[in-house]
Amino acid sequence: MASLRQLEYLVTVVDTGSFTRAAEQLHVTQPALSHQMRALEQSVGGPLLERLPRAVRLTPMGRAMLPHARAALADAERARCAARLASGTTAGELQVATVYSVSLGVLPPALRVWRRDRPGVDVRLVEFRHADELRDAMAAGEADVALGPRPDGWPGPVRPLGVEEFVVVLPADGATEDDATGEVDLATLADCAWVHYAPGNGLAELVDAACAAAGFRPRPAVRTEQTAAAPILAAAGLGPALVPANVLPARFEGRVLRPSVPVRRTLVAYTRADPDPLTSAFIETLVAHATV
16 A cells, blocks of 8 residues: 555655655655655556656556545645644645636735734645636645636535626726726727737636627737736737736726626635635635635
8 A cells, every 4th residue: 555655755756857856855865765666666556657867757557646646645734734723723734726817816815814813824825827727736636725716517615705807908098988987898899909818828718708709809919828917018008908807906007997798707715525624714714805
């Protein structure tokens, strides 16, 4: 049977890409590391890693085992944190997964309150480009809680946090009659070149869907991976951008208009099973303080 230590060795070798670097990170000798990896491979009945001259590569068996190894290590860490919490301590590490835009606009107020109330609990934040990547990472055990769009068919607990509104950002100059109403019909921007998001970013799909509903396909002037960059580029005159309202700073200089047909998405917090006390407390903090 594989031990947690052996699983940790496997994950570290994969993450570092080297037996030498993994041994250094784990504070063990390289022969000891190699011995434990051979023992793990014997216990599962086949090779997990292919030793190349300057790297290591997962075998098909290794690729199948890796997500379960990560999940087992994450479960062990959650067990340790829950035990420490139950003993009256407020120390440990909380692993939070989310998508880029949410970490920028929604999470900071909740994290500020969490840090104030539980300074002994570290937060490890893992960010993903797309909600599907977030869902897969959560299913693989890479975090205690995920925060993002509602995942389809999720088997575990899901806690609604609120509805995120999207707005259109335009340059500060060149005011139009739309400014009087504070709304804009996306169809009137069909001939513009847009500030768009990079392929693979979940917001790119959202923008395409909103524009398709208005009867056109947006023509990109520029694409960005960074949610925070989109409103700045739009305000600078590169084209309209559709952005979450909560990412805009207080003194933003661009023109901000609501789509006449609202563009929204529901955000939730979700976990794989009944959350431990630490994760439950964090979710309650999200519900109370996240800016949605």
